[in-house]
Amino acid sequence: KAGVTQTPRYLIKTRGQQVTLSCSPISGHRSVSWYQQTPGQGLQFLFEYFSETQRNKGNFPGRFSGRQFSNSRSEMNVSTLELGDSALYLCASSFQVLNTGELFFGEGSRLTVL
């Protein structure tokens, strides 16, 4: 079956702009979680959505937001971009809620903020 698909794969933005990233989970998976990966901090949990509801949110400012649609596809948005937001953004899908099952990751969206 098709894996987790993230778009776009690469993007370059400037400070102050906003960005929207998309994640299509594996068919049948209802949980989508988002992570920020940087060389210094590793993988940091952003938030998880399950059946269109946000179950938990990591320690990130309100500029980071997300949503999930009825078909389980998810988007995350970052407003007023800062240089420090440059990172690889990964989403993962799971059949069960986040902390009970295997996570299947997409290849990520690499964001560069200039």
Add this chain to the structure above:
Amino acid sequence: TQLLEQSPQFLSIQEGENLTVYCNSSSVFSSLQWYRQEPGEGPVLLVTVVTGGEVKKLKRLTFQFGDARKDSSLHITAAQPGDTGLYLCAGALYNNNDMRFGAGTRLTVKP
């Protein structure tokens, strides 16, 4: 500081050598997972351990969950260049809805 501390951060060894990677925490986890990530790709699950003291083997890889469910180790026997990658441990906390990741161990196996 990371909730899950992985050591070493970097490891460069020759093909055929053995190695152990550690994942430690002061917190108790309901389960712990190990992932491997290769450049340009997302992490891929290697194993999930759920019982304190549990040992799982996956070909040349041996995973152990500590008795107190606070730590884990990954041992690779006779490493091969194909084992090169970033190894991440991830833990599910009790009474919490998220998954916490360690910063990872970057392994390079030279032919």
